[in-house]
Amino acid sequence: MKKVILITGASSGMGKETAKKLIHEGHIVYTVARRIDQMQDLLEMGGHPIKMDVTIEADIDSVIATILKEQGRIDVLWNNAGYGLYGSVEDVPLDQARNQFEVNVFGMAAMTQKVVPIMRKAKSGTIINTSSMGGKMYFPMGAWYHASKHAVEGLSDCLRLELKPFNIHVVVLEPGFIATEFGSVLLNQFENINKDSAYRNMMDKIIEGTKKSEQPGGSSDPKVISDAISKIVNSNKPKTRYKVGKFSKMMPWMRVYLGDAAFDSIVMSQM
Structure with a gap:
C-alpha cells in the first residue's frame, strides 16, 4: 500500500x-x-523535499499544511532530525545544552503534536522516533547527547500508551554505529573545545575511538537503517523497538546485565 511519509533530518x-x-x-x-x-x-x-527547521513552529505548520493540501493525510512520521553534542558537563555551555534538547527532544515533540491529530482523525498511523543505543547506555563526554536520547526513550514509551487506543503505532529506532556525518560532526566539536580542559586526556581517547569508527568496518552501512524503516513502514504491526547497526544490541545488553560498576569499569578501561 502506498503511504504518505514525512521524514525529518533527511538531507544526509x-x-x-x-x-x-x-x-x-x-x-x-x-x-x-x-x-x-x-x-x-x-x-x-520523485520525492518532495522542503526546507524546514524542527525548532521553528511556523516552518512545521507550513510543511504540515502543504502535505495536507497535496495529499490529504500523513500515514507515517519519522522523527529523525538530531545531532550529538559532546564535551564534559563542566565545559559545555548551557545554551548549547539547551539547543541539544530543542532539536533532539522538543523538535521531535513539536512535530508529533502537529501530526497526531491528523492520525487520530484517520484512526491509523505510525510514528517512528530516532533514539540511539546511547539512549540505553552512556559514554563520558556525551552527557547532553545521552540525556536527550534517554528523554526520547521515555517520551516515546508514554506516547505509545497514549496513542494505542487510536490505532497509532509508536516505534523507537535505536541505531548503533552507523556510517554517517555523526562522527565528523563530533570531531569538529572537539576541535573547538578548550585545549586546556581538565578532561583533555579523556577527550583525546574519545577522538581516537571516533576516528576508528570512521574507518572501513568501524560502522554499519546506512542501508541497515533503510531496511529497518522500510520494514516498519510496510508492517501492520511493527515492533516497539528496532536495534540496528554495529554494537546496537551488545552495548545496551552489557549496560543492563553487567550492572553499573562492571559497565563503568569497561568504559573507563578505554579511557
Missing part, C-alpha cells in the same frame, strides 16, 4: 538513504531539513 545519512528506498518502493515521501540544497537528488527521484 540515514534519513536520505531511507528516503531513496521508500521512494523507490513507490511511497509518497516528504523530506525536510535545513539544507534543502542537499536534497535535490531526492526531488529528481
